[in-house]
Amino acid sequence: MAEPTRYAELARQLSAVGAVKRELARNLSSSCPAGSVAALLVVEEHGDLRIGRLAELLAVDMSVTSRHVAHLADRGLLERTCDPADKRSRILRLTPDGRSVLDELQRRSTALLAERLSEWTDDEVGELTRLMARLRASFGDVRARATANT
Amino acid sequence: MAEPTRYAELARQLSAVGAVKRELARNLSSSCPAGSVAALLVVEEHGDLRIGRLAELLAVDMSVTSRHVAHLADRGLLERTCDPADKRSRILRLTPDGRSVLDELQRRSTALLAERLSEWTDDEVGELTRLMARLRASFGDVRARATANT
DNA sequence: TATTGTTATACTCTATAACTATA
DNA sequence: TATAGTTATAGAGTATAACAATA
Numbered sequence: 001m002a003e004p005t006r007y008a009e010l011a012r013q014l015s016a017v018g019a020v021k022r023e024l025a026r027n028l029s030s031s032c033p034a035g036s037v038a039a040l041l042v043v044e045e046h047g048d049l050r051i052g053r054l055a056e057l058l059a060v061d062m063s064v065t066s067r068h069v070a071h072l073a074d075r076g077l078l079e080r081t082c083d084p085a086d087k088r089s090r091i092l093r094l095t096p097d098g099r100s101v102l103d104e105l106q107r108r109s110t111a112l113l114a115e116r117l118s119e120w121t122d123d124e125v126g127e128l129t130r131l132m133a134r135l136r137a138s139f140g141d142v143r144a145r146a147t148a149n150t
Numbered sequence: 151m152a153e154p155t156r157y158a159e160l161a162r163q164l165s166a167v168g169a170v171k172r173e174l175a176r177n178l179s180s181s182c183p184a185g186s187v188a189a190l191l192v193v194e195e196h197g198d199l200r201i202g203r204l205a206e207l208l209a210v211d212m213s214v215t216s217r218h219v220a221h222l223a224d225r226g227l228l229e230r231t232c233d234p235a236d237k238r239s240r241i242l243r244l245t246p247d248g249r250s251v252l253d254e255l256q257r258r259s260t261a262l263l264a265e266r267l268s269e270w271t272d273d274e275v276g277e278l279t280r281l282m283a284r285l286r287a288s289f290g291d292v293r294a295r296a297t298a299n300t
Numbered sequence: 301t302a303t304t305g306t307t308a309t310a311c312t313c314t315a316t317a318a319c320t321a322t323a
Numbered sequence: 324t325a326t327a328g329t330t331a332t333a334g335a336g337t338a339t340a341a342c343a344a345t346a
């Protein structure tokens with residue numbers, strides 16, 4: 001349990017991190033919208049999954065996810081196959097093209113971060129990444145965890 | 151200088167942190183839009199400043215900032231006074247009402263984070279906050295630094 | 301001429317609600 | 324009845340471009 005002022009400072013940094021994301025997005029200027037890329041990344045990270053599960057992991061409404069998935073499928077970056085066990089469901093899978101897009105994006109974001117964070121040590125970058133992942137697990141995955149077993 | 155894979159992992163976490171921000175915003179459900187609150191926080195943090203400077207710190211276009219500021223001024227949370235040294239400029243200042251809104255929001259976000267991050271130590275929360283602030287300084291403030299002396 | 305700020309327009313992301321198909 | 328997904332609509336956030344006032 002941390003001191004109360006710690007939480008206020010963290011909340012402020014969370015609000016301010018939007019500036020970093022905007023700068024990153026501007027410099028990457030991908031052909032694929034950022035929201036769709038976020039969805040693609042989750043599919044890559046978690047492997048095949050349903051749309052509802054993807055929505056939980058993204059912490060957005062299923063309707064939003066459905067649109068992103070439709071967009072990605074139209075572009076051939078994602079594959080929607082019917083779930084034989086539940087004909088209402090559709091299983092999402094990354095296509096080779098989808099993987100190419102992510103690889104390219106990763107290559108460019110890595111180069112950009114390497115430039116901007118040249119004064120950071122390996123440990124510092126790793127520590128920030130680890131803590132952000134833990135923040136997501138502690139804070140953002142509540143709904144995802146709650147329904148992960150259904 | 152960190153290993154290349156570190157940067158890719160950080161980029162992924164930056165993409166995913168949106169989920170945390172959405173969860174936070176949902177649970178706070180402020181009367182004031184998140185974008186305007188972000189602007190208000192920067193004014194509080196940096197003291198009186200011009201709209202152009204605020205736009206740099208937020209890493210958004212000045213037109214966007216102008217709209218947020220107009221919205222905040224309409225609600226009486228921000229004050230726009232003319233700069234005597236440059237009649238094109240307007241100096242922004244937090245009003246007592248603006249401070250009240252931020253105080254209330256801080257109170258609620260602190261309570262929410264305290265609940266979700268109950269297993270984090272004081273040092274861990276502090277370290278994440280420190281690294282996020284440094285990320286913002288290293289990555290996001292490039293344009294802001296470049297024009298800070300003009 | 302250049303700069304500060306505003307406004308008009310368009311695009312992306314999101315949520316809510318109504319709907320279809322299946323369980 | 325309940326659930327998985329889709330679609331229509333509306334609201335917030337942002338960028339670009341055209342504009343007004345001042346430097």
